[in-house]
Amino acid sequence: MNVNGIHFRSIWLHKSNPEIVQIIDQRNLPHEFNIEDLTTVDDVISAIRDMHVRGAGLIGAAAGFGMYLAALEAVSKSDPYKYVMQAGLKLKTARPTAINLAAAVERQLNSLSNNLTVKQMISYTLNIAQAIADEDAQACYQIGIHGLELINNIAKQNNGEVINILTHCNAGWLAFVDHGSATAPIYAAHDAGIRIHVWVDETRPRNQGARLTAWELEQHGVPFTIIPDNAGGHLMQHNLVDLVLVGSDRTTYTGDVANKIGTYLKALAAKDTHVPFYVALPSSTFDWNLHDGILQIPIEERGADEVKTIQGLAHNKLTTVLLTTPTSNASNFAFDITPSRLITGLITERGICEPNQDAIFKLFPEKHKLD
């Protein structure tokens, strides 16, 4: 998508030096737009763990490129294959909840073997890294097409009134490689001339909504209003939300969704007020091995400082302020599970389906393991 009118992906290979991977360092947005060079797999691990990059699709793409950087580094190692294998193991531990990270590493490792030359490993991992990124962008683009149809149908019932869409966290192009998952239908609808307005949950503690989604929408010219995470229920009670649209970091084949902490609360409010609640997700976020989100999906716990302090602009300088007493305890679960029973539908690159095993396998029959 565009930044000040220039097209960017969220991750790409340096134009003149293909041994450098470039990302938008998302930590200081919307106040500063910084591009960062990653040249080692450790750079990638830090960038994922410390959230220079985040979001299911982008974590997967970054892991793909991380394995390519590991292969480049392997040139100088005594056992290049072993080095790349070990890099993969390290990479997988950077963040636990989104399945895209582990899946990208596995895909890279499955393409390699001890019989390959380092040069071949470099070439294979680069190809796969680029394929992961391209597939992610393409899947999000398709999600936009299917989601546009959904929004179009709501618009028809709404007699041309503005469609109010509530979203949580950033499931935008910054969370993927391009387009985004939950935002793809929003951009598509806006571009198609449908009048939409987005309620942007600020998404504490890291404020991905207020910082990233709002910035994305502003760059694209989509009308939006930032709201505290507490506000969605009130808005839905008063018919001020026509559609809730969120992303997913991991999805069971039964339709349970792990997404940013607080998503479950919005799903409950949507159910209680009869507002349609859709999850947009490229199928790369499906975990085909899990059937119970609450019991089986690991929920990342991050540091208390992300709750106790926050960064913003003071006198035009990035400043971190302490919000609590220094001695207060704080806890920081990063995701929660929205059970499938609260979800109206899943918007995937192959179309929209109900959040249940039968409907999901009907769209993705090749994933169905025979009993």
Added chain:
Amino acid sequence: MNVNGIHFRSIWLHKSNPEIVQIIDQRNLPHEFNIEDLTTVDDVISAIRDMHVRGAGLIGAAAGFGMYLAALEAVSKSDPYKYVMQAGLKLKTARPTAINLAAAVERQLNSLSNNLTVKQMISYTLNIAQAIADEDAQACYQIGIHGLELINNIAKQNNGEVINILTHCNAGWLAFVDHGSATAPIYAAHDAGIRIHVWVDETRPRNQGARLTAWELEQHGVPFTIIPDNAGGHLMQHNLVDLVLVGSDRTTYTGDVANKIGTYLKALAAKDTHVPFYVALPSSTFDWNLHDGILQIPIEERGADEVKTIQGLAHNKLTTVLLTTPTSNASNFAFDITPSRLITGLITERGICEPNQDAIFKLFPEKHKLD
């Protein structure tokens, strides 16, 4: 309750000059503990509107004392009674949702008439202001006793395990005159030696939980953990909450509760996960004229700056930072409605009752208007 070991109420008459009302200016807590002098009704209006004081009970008490300050000011006016009446009208508009504000002003105005001398008006308004404050403190104390019984029962079922209580916003002694509503049972249980731990919702946008409730609990030695407002659903899904305990800013006689924005979302999660959800409220928050919270209780909308900026400590200095782009829109509804169907019980100064008309009027029969 105690601050550094010294007993404070949240509002009181200056010890040596009874023409001064003193409050704790809550805006800079927990970083700074400031006592502020109020000497005119306009001081009180600003203190309420700009939230130097907040919380249903304290707003009522402040309004009571505001009318006393208006009577003091009336000495120099040509028509003292008219001055006090007009001050009452102004005071009532300071904040719309909590009924205690209007109720306190009405109670003062009902005690006055054109036949009184200014001296009588001063004496009457002072007596009533002190009565409102004392009744509030006493009601909260009684809520503590009834709530302690409830917690005791949970403790018995829990085999001595720590009781985890989740609370939203600050329904602590800072929100009332003393003890607090939702915190009164917590303090009572802690003092009775029951092992409790409190999950404190930070309560965006003004962070009354992270700033005020956490500070109160820390001062009293009650173990607590601050959580983002998004986290409660996850904690309840994983059996980490035994009881949700919140306050009320206005309660219909049918049991609908207006409380800080986001309360409704926690009530939905509690219902979905079978966690008891109790609202602690002195009966002064009942609006005996309203039967439908969503349709009838006015919800205050505050400025966008409370969402877009936040104050904290940077290098030991109070600093306000901008969290969004300067051009982002933000909206700021201050309360939401929790329908009675989501509430397990109401803890009042007369005991605990179900949130329905019959049970409420059984506890408060004198309020029952005959059809």
